[in-house]
Amino acid sequence: MEKTDLDFAYYIYLVRTNKEGKMLDFSTLSNSWNYNSVNGDPGYSIIAGYFNKPGQYKVIIAPELTTSSELSELSHRHAQISFIVTPAIRAFSLREMGIIAMLILMVITCVALLIIEYNKKKSRKKIMLAHFNAEAAKGELDQIRSHLNPHFVYNSLSGIQNLMNQNETEKANSYLNKFARLTRNILNDQELISIQDERNLLDDYLSMESLRFKFSYEINIIGDANFPNAEIPAMLLQPFVENAVKHNMAILQDKGKLLIELKSEQKNVILSVIDNGNGFETQKNYAGLGLKLCRKRIELLNQLYKECPISMNINSGTTGTTVTIILENWL
Structure with a gap:
């Protein structure tokens, strides 16, 4: 072209x-x-x-x-x-992008609020269940203590009766005074008690029983200046002290020795009862309820204080028995 x-x-x-x-x-x-x-x-x-x-x-x-x-x-x-x-890809204006961003933010906010509300309801249910379990555990603990307290009262009254039968009126009066003070403390029904008050209760009880059986005892608090004010579940050691007196000190009389320690170790409280008796078989099931009730009480306390577990260990032999209770993170 x-x-x-x-x-x-x-x-x-x-x-x-x-x-x-x-x-x-x-x-x-x-x-x-x-x-x-x-x-x-x-x-x-x-x-x-x-x-x-x-x-x-x-x-x-x-x-x-x-x-x-x-x-x-x-x-x-x-x-x-x-x-x-082909059709061009549509570009959004700043105004349109702002509206879309606001819509997305509103959707995210709504979803977040729904999740938060769901979690709140779930938490409330957990709290209600935990409260219910705690109340149930407290009820069982009260029932266990109602079994342990009469056991202590019976032992104490038996001691007074024995002193009266032996015409040891002065000792019986001293015993009765200590028993009255001890009973008042027990009937307060406090779940928690200070280390110092726990030591005083044990001292009152052992000073009464030593009038009958002539054994020697020692109670030591080992820790810093604030340790005696720390609180622990009341009368944790009392049933084990009673057993030591009943099954060992009553037999050994003036040869009997009993050592009780309440000590701090980092954040833990360690309670121990050591006697020089003949010991017993720790795995055997005995007719008495004392040891069973103590173990059940510790189990229930662990339900109430899940962050501060309590464990118990018993070593017993021909040269004596050592009961150790460890309260973790109680300090």
Whole structure:
């Protein structure tokens, strides 16, 4: 094709159709061709703005036409390029992005509030269950102490009776005074008691019993200046002290020795009762309820004070018995 024909006779037409081939737009572009300086080939640059709308496009090079209907009749005989322009990805404005961000934030907030409320309900149920279990454990503890206290009272009254039968009136009066003071402390029904008060209770009891059986005893508090004020469950050692007196000191009399220690070790409280009796079989089931009730009481205390567990160990042999109770994290 001659250059003059291209410049003056041929034009560039741009046609946009839909998928069915129906013409949507028709544009006649300039015929001002640009020629390559190297080899002289013609070229033409079409502005991108012509392709803003999506659809199927045809670029047709044909002689000048007066109507678009002429193009459909001649297009198959002229050079053309077909291509498709897809819809552009929609860009959100700052306002739209702000609205979307607010909606997302509202959804996240609602979900977070629902989760928090669910967790609160779950926590309330746990607290109610823990409270119920604690109340049940306290009830059982009270029942156990109601069994242990009469046991102590019976032993004490037996001691007074023995002194009266032996006409040791003065000792019986002293015993009775100590018994009255001890009974008042016991009937306070406190679950927790200070180390010092626990020591005083044990001292009152042992001073009474030593009047009967002539044994020697020692009670030591080992710790810093604040340790005697620390609180522990009341009368933890009392049943074991009673057993030591009943089964060993009563037999050994003035040869009997009893050592009680209440000591601190880091954050733990360690209570121990050591006697020089003949010992007993720790695994054997005895008819008495004392040891069973003590173990059950410790089990219930562990339900109430889960962060501060209590454990008990009994070593017994022919040279004596050692009962050790460890209260972890009570200091």
